Amino acid sequence: METFVFFYFASIIVVTAALVIGLKNPIYSALALLVMFFHVAGLFVTLHAEFLAIIQILVYAGAILVLYLFVVMLLNLKREEHFHSQWIVGLFLGCVLFAEAVLLVVKGETTLGDNLATPTASIELTQGNTESIGELLYTTYLFPFEVASLILLVAMVGAVILTKKGIMEVKG
Amino acid sequence: MTLPLADLVTILPELLIVGMACLILVLDPITPSGKKDFLAWMSLGILGVCALITMTDFGETVVAFGGLVVVDSYAAFWKMLLYLVSGLTILLSMSYLKEEKIELAEYYAFVLLALAGMMVMVSGTDLLTIYLGIELMSITLYIMAGLKRSEARSIEASAKYFVLGAFSSGILLYGISLLFGVTGSTRLSEISAVVNGPASEDPLMLLALMLIIVGFGFKVAAVPFHMWTPDVYEGAPTSVTAFMAVASKAASFAAFLRVLLEAFGGVKPNWNVLILALCVVTIALGNLVAIVQTNVKRMLAYSSIAHAGYALIGIVVAGWVGIDPDVSSRGISSLMLYLAIYSFMTLGAFAMVAILRKGGLEGENIEDFTGLAKRHKGGAFLMLVFMISLAGIPPTAGFIGKFYILMAAVNAELAWLAIFALIFAAISAFYYLRIVMVMYMRDPSPEQEKNTRLTLSPQVSVVLACAIAGVVLLGVFPGPLVSLTDLSVLSISPVR
Numbered sequence: 001m002e003t004f005v006f007f008y009f010a011s012i013i014v015v016t017a018a019l020v021i022g023l024k025n026p027i028y029s030a031l032a033l034l035v036m037f038f039h040v041a042g043l044f045v046t047l048h049a050e051f052l053a054i055i056q057i058l059v060y061a062g063a064i065l066v067l068y069l070f071v072v073m074l075l076n077l078k079r080e081e082h083f084h085s086q087w088i089v090g091l092f093l094g095c096v097l098f099a100e101a102v103l104l105v106v107k108g109e110t111t112l113g114d115n116l117a118t119p120t121a122s123i124e125l126t127q128g129n130t131e132s133i134g135e136l137l138y139t140t141y142l143f144p145f146e147v148a149s150l151i152l153l154v155a156m157v158g159a160v161i162l163t164k165k166g167i168m169e170v171k172g
Numbered sequence: 173m174t175l176p177l178a179d180l181v182t183i184l185p186e187l188l189i190v191g192m193a194c195l196i197l198v199l200d201p202i203t204p205s206g207k208k209d210f211l212a213w214m215s216l217g218i219l220g221v222c223a224l225i226t227m228t229d230f231g232e233t234v235v236a237f238g239g240l241v242v243v244d245s246y247a248a249f250w251k252m253l254l255y256l257v258s259g260l261t262i263l264l265s266m267s268y269l270k271e272e273k274i275e276l277a278e279y280y281a282f283v284l285l286a287l288a289g290m291m292v293m294v295s296g297t298d299l300l301t302i303y304l305g306i307e308l309m310s311i312t313l314y315i316m317a318g319l320k321r322s323e324a325r326s327i328e329a330s331a332k333y334f335v336l337g338a339f340s341s342g343i344l345l346y347g348i349s350l351l352f353g354v355t356g357s358t359r360l361s362e363i364s365a366v367v368n369g370p371a372s373e374d375p376l377m378l379l380a381l382m383l384i385i386v387g388f389g390f391k392v393a394a395v396p397f398h399m400w401t402p403d404v405y406e407g408a409p410t411s412v413t414a415f416m417a418v419a420s421k422a423a424s425f426a427a428f429l430r431v432l433l434e435a436f437g438g439v440k441p442n443w444n445v446l447i448l449a450l451c452v453v454t455i456a457l458g459n460l461v462a463i464v465q466t467n468v469k470r471m472l473a474y475s476s477i478a479h480a481g482y483a484l485i486g487i488v489v490a491g492w493v494g495i496d497p498d499v500s501s502r503g504i505s506s507l508m509l510y511l512a513i514y515s516f517m518t519l520g521a522f523a524m525v526a527i528l529r530k531g532g533l534e535g536e537n538i539e540d541f542t543g544l545a546k547r548h549k550g551g552a553f554l555m556l557v558f559m560i561s562l563a564g565i566p567p568t569a570g571f572i573g574k575f576y577i578l579m580a581a582v583n584a585e586l587a588w589l590a591i592f593a594l595i596f597a598a599i600s601a602f603y604y605l606r607i608v609m610v611m612y613m614r615d616p617s618p619e620q621e622k623n624t625r626l627t628l629s630p631q632v633s634v635v636l637a638c639a640i641a642g643v644v645l646l647g648v649f650p651g652p653l654v655s656l657t658d659l660s661v662l663s664i665s666p667v668r
Binding site: 101105107108109140142143148151153154155157161162 | 315
């Protein structure tokens with residue numbers, strides 16, 4: 001049953017992800033993306049990561065995608081045809097790489113999951129989802145967490161610098 | 173929870189740099205315009221302080237945050253190099269930004285934040301930390317590439333860099349996640365334990381290894397993952413190009429080498445031939461395509477691709493099987509030496525391009541250098557030395573760098589690779605010396621005579637002096653730097 005559920009979510013994710021880049025109308029792409037986000041959230045639920053599943057829907061589907069849709073509607077984008085001129089080459093290369101990866105994995109014996117370095121990677125949670133994530137973020141992964149916050153800071157300042165009108169004249 | 177004070181002391185330089193970057197962002201609005209240089213001087217000051225702190229890190233190994241970061245001689249060496257490059261970039265930018273009318277104090281904050289990302293990369297011992305370091309560096313560079321907003325090329329460079337960078341990050345992350353599936357960890361040491369042991373032939377591990385090599389290949393601009401380099405280097409403001417070509421390449425190489433040796437050091441046969449192939453095509457294509465360029469920035473971009481190829485020889489030697497461990501560590505130390513020398517000469521060459529003005533624009537075509545020797549003897553001579561050094565002709569530092577890295581290849585019984593690299597070094601002399609020829613043997617047209625000029629400022633003079641001193645002194649007395657690199661090599665895990 002678990003395998004079935006996984007393959008259901010996984011295949012929908014792959015198909016909708018392909019649709020996101022394949023569809024010509026940006027609104028359809030965004031909607032395909034929305035479906036994908038929901039299925040990723042479903043995948044998180046099957047892994048007992050309910051907090052992540054909720055966050056996935058709240059942040060990605062709720063905030064980011066809606067914002068994206070607003071932008072698409074405000075800009076009134078036309079159907080973009082010229083981005084799709086190379087899809088045959090892309091599809092061909094993608095198939096070749098995929099076949100290579102499948103061959104490689106089928107040929108050898110994978111030890112996936114048999115040799116985990118830290119058995120803690122799959123321990124049962126003794127406390128709630130949210131608490132464990134919070135604790136990990138603020139203890140073990142404090143350093144990367146803070147680096148990630150810097151990335152957000154840079155992105156924010158950068159967005160202002162690159163888009164604000166007249167900023168060069170004021171400073172110059 | 174208590175704050176891990178000892179850990180915070182370990183990453184003190186990073187904290188200072190980030191703190192200064194934030195301080196600049198806050199001080200910028202309250203600094204009267206015209207006094208923005210003050211902020212640049214403050215950043216230079218903090219770089220000096222950090223250099224003093226990092227100097228004490230040589231010779232010791234401190235692990236912090238439970239194995240997420242390490243401060244060892246290897247990281248200390250790269251950090252010192254990065255401080256130097258960032259400092260020179262800031263000096264170069266102070267007058268360049270005024271010329272280009274993009275004088276933004278945020279620029280200095282960006283340089284510092286990119287530097288912080290690079291420092292995280294070189295001292296990260298966990299794929300998660302290294303990845304975040306790469307992202308911090310890259311996102312900052314995407315923005316810096318687009319700072320010349322009035323020019324379409326700059327915007328294009330930024331967008332192109334962003335899309336391809338995001339793409340390469342995706343590939344790298346895919347590799348990391350597969351590796352996590354196989355090993356259950358992102359710590360390099362724990363990955364190494366699994367990869368060297370039970371999972372040494374695991375196909376998923378091989379796939380992950382391949383994807384990680386592709387991801388880093390993008391960052392160091394190795395062929396065939398180099399397509400972004402010429403356009404981005406050409407479109408970005410020249411001071412940013414210099415920073416990208418030197419600092420981001422050095423940091424990417426440092427992280428690349430650490431990942432390969434510390435996580436995959438036990439399965440060298442699985443990756444050394446792959447790197448060898450990258451190395452051969454990178455040297456060949458970088459040098460050949462550089463010949464047909466007419467824009468100096470594009471030519472230097474292809475030259476930097478070719479130099480990445482030479483530096484990859486160091487990784488090949490470090491990963492070659494069946495050779496003396498001493499020779500392996502020679503590979504590492506010669507790579508460090510090569511990139512340190514490369515930094516000086518490339519920074520010098522880009523500084524020259526940045527100060528050559530044609531009317532109100534940058535003189536970035538090769539023909540803009542026509543007859544420079546007639547009017548600016550000093551400037552033309554500096555460019556001559558940088559070009560000779562890039563071509564690897566003695567007595568400059570470029571020769572020393574090539575000499576050590578090719579000797580390492582010969583000692584690793586890869587003499588054919590050394591000969592191959594030498595042939596292409598000879599070919600490279602063609603396009604480097606063409607600039608020299610244009611400067612010394614052609615007369616400028618009256619129009620060029622009138623329009624092109626060098627804009628020297630005290631800060632740029634310091635940059636050029638540092639670069640020329642590095643190129644000449646390291647060419648004549650390479651000893652101290654060689655022993656420093658020998659001292660700072662990574663300890664290599666034994667080959668099975």
